[in-house]
Amino acid sequence: MPTTLEHDRLRALATGFAILGSGGGGATTMLELVLSDPGVWPFELHAVDDLDPATPCLALGFVGSTLLLGERLPGTDPFGRLIGAAERWLGHRIPAICSLEGGGVNGLTPFAFAADRLIVDADLTGRAVPSLDQMSLLVDEVPGIVVTCDTGGGGVALVETERALDIERVVRAAIVQAGGSGGMVYAGFTVGDLREHAIVGNATRAVQLGAAFLGAASGSLDELAGSMGGRLLAEGRVSAIEADRNDPHVLAFAIDGSGGQVHRLVARSETLALMTDGRVEAAAPDLIVVLDTVSRDILEVSAISMARQVAVIRIDGPDWWSRTPERLRRVLPSAYGLDELDEVHIDGVPV
Incomplete structure (x- = not known):
């Protein structure tokens, strides 16, 4: 039906x-x-x-x-x-x-x-x-x-x-x-x-994610992430935006964490990875969602600006991409020339 x-x-x-x-x-x-x-x-x-x-x-x-x-x-x-x-x-x-x-x-x-x-x-x-x-x-x-x-x-x-x-x-x-x-x-x-x-x-997943987000948007960031089955990875102020020396389409956003951590968000037209104190915490095909912590707006890469207060949430990506090594190769950061950011997915997966 x-x-x-x-x-x-x-x-x-x-x-x-x-x-x-x-x-x-x-x-x-x-x-x-x-x-x-x-x-x-x-x-x-x-x-x-x-x-x-x-x-x-x-x-x-x-x-x-x-x-x-x-x-x-x-x-x-x-x-x-x-x-x-x-x-x-x-x-x-x-x-x-x-x-x-x-x-x-x-x-x-x-x-x-x-x-x-x-x-x-x-x-x-x-x-x-x-x-x-x-x-x-x-x-x-x-x-x-x-x-x-x-x-x-x-x-x-x-x-x-x-x-x-x-x-x-x-x-x-x-x-x-x-x-x-x-x-x-x-x-x-x-x-x-x-x-x-x-x-x-x-589309069914989109309705469920959207309803969960709207229902929890006024709560804490941890509660908001949890309502979507995700995890809050970072919260802080964007302190620097740099283009990659080898690929100007790749941007790195430095986020000064509210707890003293140093986060680095890597993106092209979509967010590709997040590192905390040099450790990869999430990478495509994970969904890496960036929010404005004040308005709770969901931000596109083009809207992430200097001094903006942001939060980064990781949500499981579609499992279709992880079912075979060949599929996974097409969406890992290395598919965009960022080989060093694949590590979060390599353990146990022959990529």
């Missing part, structure tokens, strides 16, 4: 996807506004096992700069042309839809564009990730995947390849041509493929 989500679950759902963004994935505000009309609710959320495994499915989301989405809003139907191109290529209608990325703004995206499609409680990441070749279907080398994306000016690019890197490079180039942000659709797979090759139940 599908789960019915009423309008009063929107805030919890959006908050949960912000948590799953682990510092990235884009602010959920735009999609919250799109979904604010009670008339479009309720939504039925279908578990993977409740649907015929042969049902064709697509995954959609926004790619490129999430900051640009706030400055240059997409049109009223940003995915219509992309879905149409995928369906023409495949030769059939695609009745089911899931999220491309399970954190940040894209967690909510299927709800806004699913008026006549079944929403499947699954996605291809379970958290925010920076690269298009990190989608679970590509990591597991599921054959037959077709990708469509914006090129700007009303154009659509379609990529069908057995090499995941082609999708990262070709789609990234198309999105740059489109102005830096745009829509993207994955197709060519079924609901049955999602059972093994996707992160299932993540």
Whole structure:
């Protein structure tokens, strides 16, 4: 039986996807506004096992700069042309839809564009990730995947390849041509493929995380972390922000701990690791959630600024990534050139 989500679950759902963004994935505000009309609710959320495994499915989301989405809003139907191109290529209608990325703004995206499609409680990441070749279907080398994306000016690019890197490079180039942000659709797979090759139940987890956070937000930070099944790792003031000498996209935030500890938060477009007094305490695929300790706002990496009082909470990441060494290699800090930060995951795991 599908789960019915009423309008009063929107805030919890959006908050949960912000948590799953682990510092990235884009602010959920735009999609919250799109979904604010009670008339479009309720939504039925279908578990993977409740649907015929042969049902064709697509995954959609926004790619490129999430900051640009706030400055240059997409049109009223940003995915219509992309879905149409995928369906023409495949030769059939695609009745089911899931999220491309399970954190940040894209967690909510299927709800806004699913008026006549079944929403499947699954996605291809379970958290925010920076690269298009990190989608679970590509990591597991599921054959037959077709990708469509914006090129700007009303154009659509379609990529069908057995090499995941082609999708990262070709789609990234198309999105740059489109102005830096745009829509993207994955197709060519079924609901049955999602059972093994996707992160299932993540929207349900988002609702649970969001509800727990909202219910405990006014309490102590330890209580807040515990309500989500997490652990408070750091609390203090941001005292320095430095770019990595070898990779300017990597930032290190020094946090002067309230108990005298020295914390170091490492991030790209998402938070990747936290060290305390030189010891790695958490690392991707862990969810490393940064909060403003005063407002309790969930902060994206771009919002972490000098002298801000922050707290860092670790929450278990999706276990899908840890089930095989090959999957784990794709999301560890070493996948971003930060080999020394993998140690929290190495014990007992042949990475």
